[in-house]
Amino acid sequence: MKKKIGKKRQITLSDIAATVGVAPMTVSRVLNQNGYVSDETRDKVLSVAKEMNYRRNGLARNLKRQRTETIGLVLGDISNPYSTELARAVRQAATANDYNLFICISEHSAEEDIAAFESLTSHSVDGLIVATRANDAGDEYLKSIVENNVPVVVIGRDFYHENIDYISADNLAGGFEATQHLVDLGHRRIGFIGAAFDQETKLKRLQGYFNALEKHGIEIDERLVTGRREVRSGVPGYSTEEIGYEGMKRLLSLPKRPTAVFARNDFTAIGAMTAIKEASLRIPQDVAIIGFDDIPLASHMSPSLSTVRQPMRLQGQIAAELLLKRIESESFPEREERILNCELIIRESTVSRKS
Amino acid sequence: MKKKIGKKRQITLSDIAATVGVAPMTVSRVLNQNGYVSDETRDKVLSVAKEMNYRRNGLARNLKRQRTETIGLVLGDISNPYSTELARAVRQAATANDYNLFICISEHSAEEDIAAFESLTSHSVDGLIVATRANDAGDEYLKSIVENNVPVVVIGRDFYHENIDYISADNLAGGFEATQHLVDLGHRRIGFIGAAFDQETKLKRLQGYFNALEKHGIEIDERLVTGRREVRSGVPGYSTEEIGYEGMKRLLSLPKRPTAVFARNDFTAIGAMTAIKEASLRIPQDVAIIGFDDIPLASHMSPSLSTVRQPMRLQGQIAAELLLKRIESESFPEREERILNCELIIRESTVSRKS
DNA sequence: TGTTAAAAAGTTAACGATAACACATCCGCA
DNA sequence: TGCGGATGTGTTATCGTTAACTTTTTAACA
Numbered sequence: 001m002k003k004k005i006g007k008k009r010q011i012t013l014s015d016i017a018a019t020v021g022v023a024p025m026t027v028s029r030v031l032n033q034n035g036y037v038s039d040e041t042r043d044k045v046l047s048v049a050k051e052m053n054y055r056r057n058g059l060a061r062n063l064k065r066q067r068t069e070t071i072g073l074v075l076g077d078i079s080n081p082y083s084t085e086l087a088r089a090v091r092q093a094a095t096a097n098d099y100n101l102f103i104c105i106s107e108h109s110a111e112e113d114i115a116a117f118e119s120l121t122s123h124s125v126d127g128l129i130v131a132t133r134a135n136d137a138g139d140e141y142l143k144s145i146v147e148n149n150v151p152v153v154v155i156g157r158d159f160y161h162e163n164i165d166y167i168s169a170d171n172l173a174g175g176f177e178a179t180q181h182l183v184d185l186g187h188r189r190i191g192f193i194g195a196a197f198d199q200e201t202k203l204k205r206l207q208g209y210f211n212a213l214e215k216h217g218i219e220i221d222e223r224l225v226t227g228r229r230e231v232r233s234g235v236p237g238y239s240t241e242e243i244g245y246e247g248m249k250r251l252l253s254l255p256k257r258p259t260a261v262f263a264r265n266d267f268t269a270i271g272a273m274t275a276i277k278e279a280s281l282r283i284p285q286d287v288a289i290i291g292f293d294d295i296p297l298a299s300h301m302s303p304s305l306s307t308v309r310q311p312m313r314l315q316g317q318i319a320a321e322l323l324l325k326r327i328e329s330e331s332f333p334e335r336e337e338r339i340l341n342c343e344l345i346i347r348e349s350t351v352s353r354k355s
Numbered sequence: 356m357k358k359k360i361g362k363k364r365q366i367t368l369s370d371i372a373a374t375v376g377v378a379p380m381t382v383s384r385v386l387n388q389n390g391y392v393s394d395e396t397r398d399k400v401l402s403v404a405k406e407m408n409y410r411r412n413g414l415a416r417n418l419k420r421q422r423t424e425t426i427g428l429v430l431g432d433i434s435n436p437y438s439t440e441l442a443r444a445v446r447q448a449a450t451a452n453d454y455n456l457f458i459c460i461s462e463h464s465a466e467e468d469i470a471a472f473e474s475l476t477s478h479s480v481d482g483l484i485v486a487t488r489a490n491d492a493g494d495e496y497l498k499s500i501v502e503n504n505v506p507v508v509v510i511g512r513d514f515y516h517e518n519i520d521y522i523s524a525d526n527l528a529g530g531f532e533a534t535q536h537l538v539d540l541g542h543r544r545i546g547f548i549g550a551a552f553d554q555e556t557k558l559k560r561l562q563g564y565f566n567a568l569e570k571h572g573i574e575i576d577e578r579l580v581t582g583r584r585e586v587r588s589g590v591p592g593y594s595t596e597e598i599g600y601e602g603m604k605r606l607l608s609l610p611k612r613p614t615a616v617f618a619r620n621d622f623t624a625i626g627a628m629t630a631i632k633e634a635s636l637r638i639p640q641d642v643a644i645i646g647f648d649d650i651p652l653a654s655h656m657s658p659s660l661s662t663v664r665q666p667m668r669l670q671g672q673i674a675a676e677l678l679l680k681r682i683e684s685e686s687f688p689e690r691e692e693r694i695l696n697c698e699l700i701i702r703e704s705t706v707s708r709k710s
Numbered sequence: 711t712g713t714t715a716a717a718a719a720g721t722t723a724a725c726g727a728t729a730a731c732a733c734a735t736c737c738g739c740a
Numbered sequence: 741t742g743c744g745g746a747t748g749t750g751t752t753a754t755c756g757t758t759a760a761c762t763t764t765t766t767a768a769c770a
Contacts, residue, residue: 010503012726023750028728036747055503058477059418060726063755068414070474078442084434091460095467100474103458105446112450119425119455122413123478148365148410241655267652274655297622300596300629302657367756378720383758391717415756418725 011054019048031056062124070100071323072120074113076132078105080267081295082312086131086155089316097324099126106132113138117145127151127323134158134202151326153319158202165322166337169310171292174342175208178262178290178308181344183216185288185351187260190218193247193272194264195227205292209262224258226250244271252279252287259287260350266291266298266307273301273349288350303348310342366409374403386411417479425455426678427475429468431487433460435622436650437667441486441510444671452679454481461487468493472500482506482678489513489557506681508674513557520677521692524665526647529697530563533617533645533663536699538571540643540706542615545573548602548627549619550582560647564617579613581605599626607634607642614642615705621646621653621662628656628704643705658703665697 013031017024022041029035030045037045062068073090075083087103094101102125104116113132118141120128128150130142134157146152146163153165160166182190192209206225213220226247244263251258252275263269269291276287283289283303291298294309318338326333368386372379377396384390385400392400417423428445430438442458449456457480459471468487473496475483483505485497489512501507501518508520515521537545547564561580568575581602599618606613607630618624624646631642638644638658646653649664673693681688 010726013728014726024726025728025751026749029749032728036749038748041748053499053502055500056477057418057479057726059414059423059479060755061477061728063412063414063418063757064726064728066755068478070478078433079436079439081434084439087433087460088462091462095470100470101459102474102478103460104456105442105458107443107446115450115455119457122411122416123423123425123457124412124414144408145410147408241651270652270655273657277657296596297625297652300625302632365756368758369756379756380721380758381719384719387758391719393718396718412756415725416758418727419756419758421725 010057011052012057013054016045016048016052016054019052020044067126068100068124069098070102070123070125071127071129071320071327072123072125073101073103073129074116074120074132075103075105076107078107080265080293082265082293082310083131085312086316086319089313090129090320093317093320093324097320099324110135110137114141117141121145121148121150125150127153127327129153129155129319129323130157131155131319132157151323153323153326155315155319162335163332165319165326165335167315167319167322168339169315169342170339171204171310171342172208172211174292174308174310175205175262176212177208177342177344178205178292179209179212180215181306181346181350182260182262182288182290183212183218185260187258187288188218189221189224189256189258189260191224191226191251191258191261192264193226193244193251193261194268195225197222197225203264205262205264223254224251227264241267241271241274244268244273245275246271248272248275252276252281257287260284261287261289263289263291266293266295266305269305269307269349270297270301273305284348284350284352290350294345298345299347301349303352306347306350307345308342309345311340314340365412366407367412368409371400371403371407371409374407375399422481423455423479424453425457425478425480426482426484426675426682427478427480428456428458428484429471429475429487430458430460431462433462435620435648437620437648437665438486440667441671441674444668445484445675448672448675448679452675454679465490465492469496472496476500476503476505480505482508482682484508484510484674484678485512486510486674487512506678508678508681510670510674517690518687520674520681520690522670522674522677523694524670524697525694526559526665526697527563527566529647529663529665530560530617531567532563532697532699533560533647534564534567535570536661536701536705537615537617537643537645538567538573540615542613542643543573544576544579544611544613544615546579546581546606546613546616547619548581548599548606548616549623550580552577552580558619560617560619578609579606582619596622596626596629599623599628600630601626603627603630607631607636612642615639616642616644618644618646621648621650621660624660624662624704625652625656628660639703639705639707645705649700653700654702656704658707661702661705662700663697664700666695669695 013024013027017027027045029037030042071094077083091101104120106112106116139159146161156168195203195206228243263272269289272289276283281287291305291307294307298305298307322336368379368382371382382400384392385397426449432438446456459475461467461471494514501516511523550558550561583598616627618627624644627644631638636642646660646662649662653660653662677691
C-alpha cells in the first residue's frame with residue numbers, strides 16, 4: 001500500500017520571499033547572514049523559513065558561487081586502519097577550516113579509481129586528495145583533472161605532476177629498517193610476504209628489504225619473497241591476513257625455511273603469525289616476524305607484533321593543509337613533496353621478552 | 356615562487372559549441388548520447404571536447420535534471436570493520452545501479468551528525484543511508500530531511516519514522532546468545548564490558564545480556580558492567596581496545612572477579628584479552644571471553660576469539676536496495692524493517708581446544 | 711511530384727541561488 | 741540646509757546545463 005502519490009516540489013527562496021512579501025534576495029541575505037536586513041524582516045524570514053521547512057539547494061548555490069567548500073578524498077582499501085586514520089585526520093582538518101569532506105572508495109580497479117575522480121570532480125569539489133595506488137589510466141585521468149585547475153594532493157601514490165603535492169611515509173627507509181632489525185638479530189634467511197617477486201617492482205617496502213639485504217651481503221633468494229599475484233591489471237590490491245597466512249605456509253614449506261619474516265603490513269603479519277602457530281613453531285624463537293603500519297591491534301597480539309610505525313594522521317593532516325593552501329591560493333603554489341619518517345617499534349614478535 | 360597567475364575559467368558546453376559552430380544543445384546531445392546528431396557533428400564535437408579537456412559541470416547538470424544519481428552514507432566510527440564492510444556493500448550496490456556513493460564521517464557528536472546530513476542533502480543526494488547511533492538532535496534533523504521528501508534508510512540506528520526503512524542486526528538476540536553460551540559453559544559471574552551500567556539503556560547487546568542472566572536466575576551485579584562513561588552528550592562513542600583493556604582491569608580488581616566476560620564488540624574483547632594475559636590468567640580456563648561482530652582478526656587472535664557474527668555486508672546491501680527502491684519510486688513505499696539474524700561463533704576464548 | 715515522417719539541428723526558458731548594482735531612507739554633523 | 745555615509749531593500753543577470761518546443765533538412769514512398 002502506498003501512502004501519498006507524487007513528491008512535492010522543494011521549497012525555494014522565492015517561496016519564502018512570496019510568503020513574507022519581500023524579494024528573494026532579501027531572504028538570501030537573511031539566510032547567509034550578509035548584507036543589511038532589518039531585525040523585523042530577519043525574524044519574519046527566519047520563522048517562515050523554519051515553518052516551511054526550507055532547505056537550501058546547494059547545487060544552485062554552489063553553481064552560482066563557483067565553489068562548494070567541499071573536498072573529496074579517494075581511498076583504496078577502506079578496511080585498512082591506515083586509510084581510516086587518514087580519513088579522520090583529513091576530516092578534522094577540513095572541518096576546522098569549514099570544508100565538508102566527501103569520501104569515495106575505489107577498491108579494485110583503475111575504472112573504479114576513475115569513477116571516483118569523476119564523481120567527485122563532476123560535483124565540483126574544490127579539491128581532491130587521492131590515496132589510492134598508482135595505475136596508468138588513473139594517472140592519466142588525474143593529470144587531466146589537474147590541468148582543469150582542480151587542486152590535487154596525492155598520498156602514498158607514486159605519481160609526479162608539477163601541480164600536485166606529494167605526501168608519503170618513507171616506506172623505503174621503513175622497509176630497510178625493518179629488515180636491518182632482523183639482520184641485527186642475527187637472521188640471514190629473511191622472508192618477505194605481501195608481494196610477488198617479479199611484480200610490484202615499485203613497492204618501496206620491498207625495495208627497502210632488498211637494499212638492507214644487499215647492504216649486509218645477503219643474497220636475495222627469490223623463493224623467500226611471496227605474495228598473491230595480482231589477478232587484475234590496474235590498481236594493485238592490498239595485502240591481507242589471508243595473504244599473510246597463505247604466504248607464510250608457502251615459506252614454511254620451503255626446504256630451508258626462513259628464520260625471520262618481514263610482512264608488508266600488519267594484517268599480513270597477523271595472518272602469517274597464525275600460520276606459524278599452526279605449525280607449532282615459536283615466535284620469535286623459531287620464526288621472528290615484523291610488520292608495517294603499527295595498527296592499534298599490533299600491540300594486542302600475542303606475542304605483540306614488532307612493526308614499523310608510519311605517521312598516519314600526520315599524512316592526512318599535511319595533505320589537507322596543502323590542499324587547502326592550493327584551494328585558497330589565487331595562483332599555483334610550487335609543488336611540495338613530504339616524505340615522513342617512520343619509526344621502528346620493537347615488540348615480542350622479534351625479541352622475546354626478558355623478565 | 357608562483358607559476359601562473361589566475362586560474363582559467365572552466366570550459367563549458369558553449370565554448371565547445373562556439374568552436375565547432377553548433378548550438379550548445381547539440382553538444383549536450385552528443386555528450387549525453389540522446390537525441391539525433393549526425394555522425395559528422397558527433398565526431399567533431401567529441402574531438403573538440405577532448406582537445407579542450409572539457410569536463411562537465413555536475414552542479415549545473417544536476418540542478419537542471421533535479422537528480423544527482425548519488426547517494427550519501429553517513430558512518431560513525433570509520434575504523435570499525437563493521438562500518439567499512441557496510442560501506443563496501445553499499446558502494447557495490449550503488450555502483451551496480453549506476454549511482455555514486457559519497458561517504459561522510461560523523462565521529463563524535465550530534466553536531467557532526469547533523470553537519471554530515473547537511474552537507475550531503477545540500478548537495479542534493481538522491482537518498483541517504485545513516486549508520487550512526489541515535490541522538491536527539493540528529494533524529495530531529497533526520498525527521499526534517501525526510502519531511503523534505505529525501506529518501507532515508509537507517510542501519511542500526513534506533514529511530515522510528517513512517518517513511519524511513521530500518522535495518523539492523525538482531526543485537527538483542529545476539530547479546531542473549533553470547534551470554535547464554537557463557538552460562539551454558541557453567542559461568543555464573545559474567546561481566547559485560549563496553550557500556551556504563553546506567554547509561555546506554557538502549558544498547559541492545561547489553562539488554563540481551565540482562566535478559567539471559569534473568570532467564571537463568573542470575574542476579575545482575577552492577578559492578579560487573581563496566582565501560583567508559585560518555586563524556587559528551589549526543590552521539591555515543593564506540594567501544595575500543597583501550598576501553599576493553601581498562602574495563603577488564605577494573606573487573607579483575609573486583610573482590611570476586613568474573614569468570615567470563617561478554618564484550619560489546621571484538622575490539623573491546625581484544626583489549627580485554629590483553630589485560631587478562633597481563634594478569635597472568637589463562638583464557639578461557641581462568642576467564643572466558645566472547646566478543647561481538649566477528650571481525651576478520653577475531654580468528655587470528657590467540658586464543659582465537661569466540662564472538663557473535665553479524666551480517667555486515669548484508670545490512671549494507673539491503674539498505675542500498677531499499678534506498679534505491681525509495682528513490683526510484685514515484686510514491687512513498689511502505690516502511691520496511693529488517694532485523695537480521697546473528698550467528699554464534701565458538702572459538703578458543705570460551706572453550707579450550709581439545710586435541 | 712507531393713506528402714509525411716524521421717533526422718538533425720536550433721531556440722527558449724528554466725533549475726535555485728546570489729553577485730553586483732541601483733535605489734531609497736535615515737541619521738549625524740559641518 | 742545639505743552632504744555623505746550607513747542601512748535596508750529591490751532588480752537584473754548569470755552560474756552551466758538540459759527539457760521542451762520549434763524549425764529546417766533529408767529520406768522515403770505512393
